[in-house]
Amino acid sequence: MTFENILTEKKGAVGIITLNRPKALNALCKQLMDELTAAVDDMENDDNIRVMIVTGSEKAFAAGADIKEMASKGFVDVYAGNFITSNWERLTRTRKPVIAAVAGYALGGGCELAMMCDFIIAADSAKFSQPEITIGTIPGAGGTQRLTRAVGKAKAMELCLTGRMMDAEEAERAGLVARVVPAADLMAEAMKTAEKI
Structure with a gap:
């Protein structure tokens, strides 16, 4: 399979999916999410x-949803039209364990994507945030629920309502x-962990 926005590799019993839109800090566009779904299916x-293992680059795991791609779309196009929802939950439905190996930014949809994995191994350079409030919206791919389950209600509310970044x-x-x-x-540790599973 050939992809434009992700790289895939199989090392023994470990499948590695690398988000690969470096100019956009791995912003999650529809094509990338379609490719991610195809790779997970494979x-x-x-x-x-x-x-x-799902990973990104040293600079960014994923800087969120591709706002440029979404800007011209209304609510119906984005949500009811399955622009976001058609593929975003695929990682949660796989029967195989998924590790997020996060370096750099995991913002908005990128943080949500990492939380869809079974667990996250973070580089000391990783930064997590749900900054959607700064553009007048809320996390749209399950971030409000997943973040609350992970960190508790008080911290999740503070992070979602302020857009503050966590190291x-x-x-x-x-x-x-x-x-x-x-x-x-990061990747050596993620591989070592994956090989134990």
């Missing part, structure tokens, strides 16, 4: 793959991430 159907250490203390590792070791 890896789920591959009996040799036991676990998946990796705070995210670990709050329960959003399982473990923080040096950025240079």
Whole structure:
């Protein structure tokens, strides 16, 4: 399979999906999400793959939904028309464990995508936020519910209502991430963990 917005790799029993829109800090456009869904489907159907890792770049796991792509669309187009919802939940429906290996920014939809994985291993450079409030909206892909389950109501409300950013250490203390590792070791640690599963 050939993709434009993601890279895929299979290493033994581990499937790796790398978000790859560097000029847009891996902003989540519809095509990227379609490709992510296809890659997850492929890896789920591959009996040799036991676990998946979803990652981004050193600078950004994903800087959120592609606002430029959504700007011209109204509520009906975005939500009722399945612009967002058609593929966003795919990671939550796979029968295989999924690890998010997060470095750099995981903002808005990027933070939501990471939370859809079974757990997050964060680089010490990772930054998490639900900044949708700053553009007059709320997290649209389950972030309000997932963040609340991960960090508790008070912290989730504060983060969603202010758009404040959490660094990796705070995210670990709050329960959003399982473990923080040096950025240079992120993929090696994610692989080591995946191979134990």
